[in-house]
Each structure stands twice: as C-alpha cells, then as structure tokens.
Amino acid sequence: MLRIHVSMKATNVPLKRTPVVLYLDTDPEHPVQGNTDRTGTAIFDIPSASGKVTVNGAVHYHGRLEGNIDIDLWSPTDAGKVDQFGAPGRLESGSIAYPGMQIRTLMVKGNAVQTDSEGYLVNLGDWSEDFVRAEAEYEGLELTDENWEVIRFLRDFYETHGVQANVREIIKHFRKVWGKDLGNNHYLHAIFPRGGPQKQGNRLAGLLRTKGEH
Numbered sequence: 001m002l003r004i005h006v007s008m009k010a011t012n013v014p015l016k017r018t019p020v021v022l023y024l025d026t027d028p029e030h031p032v033q034g035n036t037d038r039t040g041t042a043i044f045d046i047p048s049a050s051g052k053v054t055v056n057g058a059v060h061y062h063g064r065l066e067g068n069i070d071i072d073l074w075s076p077t078d079a080g081k082v083d084q085f086g087a088p089g090r091l092e093s094g095s096i097a098y099p100g101m102q103i104r105t106l107m108v109k110g111n112a113v114q115t116d117s118e119g120y121l122v123n124l125g126d127w128s129e130d131f132v133r134a135e136a137e138y139e140g141l142e143l144t145d146e147n148w149e150v151i152r153f154l155r156d157f158y159e160t161h162g163v164q165a166n167v168r169e170i171i172k173h174f175r176k177v178w179g180k181d182l183g184n185n186h187y188l189h190a191i192f193p194r195g196g197p198q199k200q201g202n203r204l205a206g207l208l209r210t211k212g213e214h
Contacts, residue, residue: 127206154205
C-alpha cells in the first residue's frame with residue numbers, strides 16, 4: 001500500500017478540493033494514475049517497487065514506492081511546462097497594450113508590474129502568485145483557499161483547452177468538488193465580489209476579459 005500526500009510549498013496546506021493527478025511509472029508501458037482526494041491524499045494498492053511520481057510531466061519523487069510519501073507543490077500546475085512566472089505553457093506571454101490604454105503600476109515584490117485601469121495584466125508573462133497577492137490586496141480581497149482554487153482552475157482550464165472557462169463551466173466544476181451549497185453562482189460571486197469569477201477571477205488569474213462579465 002502506498003499513500004501519497006500532496007500539500008502546498010511554504011504553507012504545507014493540503015490541496016483539499018483541487019484534485020492533483022499523479023502518475024507512477026512502476027510499469028512504464030502502463031503507468032498507474034490516481035487523483036488526490038479532499039484531504040490531498042492518494043492511495044495506491046500496488047506492490048512495493050522503485051519508481052517515480054510524476055505531476056504534469058515533472059518528476060516530484062524518485063525512489064521506493066511504498067509507505068507514505070509527501071509531495072509539495074507551488075500549485076496544481078507545478079511542472080516542467082510551467083514557466084518561471086508560474087504560467088502554464090499554453091498561455092501567451094505577449095502584451096495586450098493598445099494606443100491610449102490607461103496604465104497603472106502595481107508593485108509586486110519590489111518589481112513594477114503594469115496593468116490596465118481595471119487591473120488586467122498588460123504583459124501576460126508578468127503573472128505570478130505574488131501578483132495575485134498584490135492585486136488582491138489592492139482590490140481589498142482577502143484571499144482564501146477557495147479563491148486560490150478558482151484562480152488555479154481558471155489557469156488550468158485555459159492551459160488545457162486554449163479558451164477561458166465560461167460561468168457554466170466554472171459552476172459545473174465547483175459544484176462537483178464543493179457540493180451544491182458552495183458550488184453555485186451566488187457563492188462564487190461572494191468570494192469574488194468585484195465581478196465574480198469571470199471578472200475578478202480572470203483578472204487575478206492573469207487572463208483576459210471575457211464576454212458577459214458583470
């Protein structure tokens with residue numbers, strides 16, 4: 001029996017609601033796949049063997065696959081294809097600047113980052129988790145685990161599908177992982193009070209404006 005526990009780096013907070021997909025290469029031709037549960041834990045009923053634990057193509061453990069193994073991630077998208085700023089590989093690093101755009105400067109860990117007047121990144125490659133914290137503070141939003149889960153879902157969805165998630169897709173996902181009491185439009189707007197997940201969420205996630213924001 002193998003138990004793998006996944007938590008966030010620095011905070012050691014378990015990834016409670018956002019499933020992390022783990023791959024074990026005990027049999028390279030038929031890798032074993034498993035998802036973490038609501039406690040950030042994945043259990044595999046496999047014989048003891050040497051091998052690797054991979055998340056999104058990046059090896060996070062290499063050794064004996066038995067007993068308890070702890071893995072820490074910067075985020076569920078933590079992998080070799082995530083660039084130095086934390087952006088998934090499919091996200092463009094270009095600028096959305098246009099003539100006459102009103103620019104404001106946000107200080108992120110001592111570095112000047114440009115956004116438009118609403119807080120959307122001018123240069124998408126400037127995104128980082130430190131940007132999220134700085135912009136959220138500017139907007140008066142106290143970040144919770146639920147905020148981070150939505151932000152990471154929005155980035156993961158775009159990285160996977162090449163388009164941004166619409167409201168229906170966001171609600172469908174979080175109703176599944178949070179239940180109907182929290183996975184609904186009302187609660188999502190409560191935790192992102194300045195426009196909901198499609199506006200404030202996308203802004204913090206370093207993505208672009210979408211139609212139908214309110």
